[in-house]
Amino acid sequence: MVQDPGSLRDVLIEAGIALLEEGGMQALTLRQTAARAGVSHAAPAHHFDGLPGLLTAMAARAFKLFADAIHSGREAGGTDPLQRLLGTTEGYLTFASQHAGLFHLMFISPQVNRADPVLGPHATRAYQILREACQPFGDGTPDEALELAVWSMVHGYALLGFTAEDPERHPFHRRPAFRELLVQLLAGRQIPVINRLAPAPDIR
């Protein structure tokens, strides 16, 4: 039986993603992935050279989707710099909550090789988008401190959302919207657009 070359690879990646989204990291297994793709139990290891290889390939695809998500979030923000940045972070958070498994893979799993030549460029692209959205709030030159502050805050906010499972007990779930937090961060910046501080249209 002959398939177009590389076909099973993609089938396996998608089978893995399906398992991950259904049952979390626990359910993502080489053998289960093989079973779902309808091949023998050792086929995935053959294509990806072991579990870390499969996870890395999945994470690479995840980073591409992630970069797309924050890109379209930024575009939805229109032309106003603040709305663009808010849209970008909105895309970040939406992706994190809708694809918790992939997010975990990208940023947490120690088995993923983040220096992978396929994964790397997608990750860099995602960072560039965030970076550019921060640009107007710097003093003209790229402001690494601001970028990292925004990045840390949105990343931490996303991850605290996972940790705080119980809405009743955990302070995180009496949370103010992230928009407010980001505005707090930008409040020290000397740019006029902040002062307009519009009640935000809901981006998604």
Added chain:
Amino acid sequence: MVQDPGSLRDVLIEAGIALLEEGGMQALTLRQTAARAGVSHAAPAHHFDGLPGLLTAMAARAFKLFADAIHSGREAGGTDPLQRLLGTTEGYLTFASQHAGLFHLMFISPQVNRADPVLGPHATRAYQILREACQPFGDGTPDEALELAVWSMVHGYALLGFTAEDPERHPFHRRPAFRELLVQLLAGRQIPVINRLAPAPDIR
């Protein structure tokens, strides 16, 4: 052979922590923990009712150590409100980098039961310390948005530190110190010590 009751429990917890700090989450195994403690392979499951139970007990201890760490970080900050908050976050970040495995257990591992009656209070205490350190920067009443902004930022900063393994490639490792980021966040606040750093525009 009779031991003081509860003794093996503690031995197992410490064996687990040792394994975790040596070899990461991969090395932390019920059977390895048993072997290191010098007992049979099923002993841990007997005491903790399975792997999640052991992880939860370890996480509970970790939260206690964590609360102690940020508490003493706060104390080291002296009486100045800004220095106290900076000290608290310093304690947070130091703990995260020095006990990466425990940090992962506390905030990431899905197997930990974070509603555990032992774990819960320690986690709450840790949050209270951060909360109190933020207090002087609110308008008198507790300011949840500020607390959460600080918490998100320090948490995200810590976790990005784990993700960015490669100091050469990753932007995170050309990082400005976290102190600078936090001051950015507080720059919009109307308290004297901050305003000396950066004059705030009037928003709101």
Added chain:
DNA sequence: ACAGTGCCTTGACACTGTCAAGCAATTCCG
């Protein structure tokens, strides 16, 4: 003395990732 109760061991089970070997179809090449 004797049943009861914790505490731990033993042995088994299904499941995991990894590896060596094999097999069948395709492609190469002399």
Added chain:
DNA sequence: CGGAATTGCTTGACAGTGTCAAGGCACTGT
């Protein structure tokens, strides 16, 4: 054209994992 190498996957085995039932062993209370 026909053997040989390569590719893509299967088969079978192995050690390691969490979990569970059964049992044993020492101590306690009566």
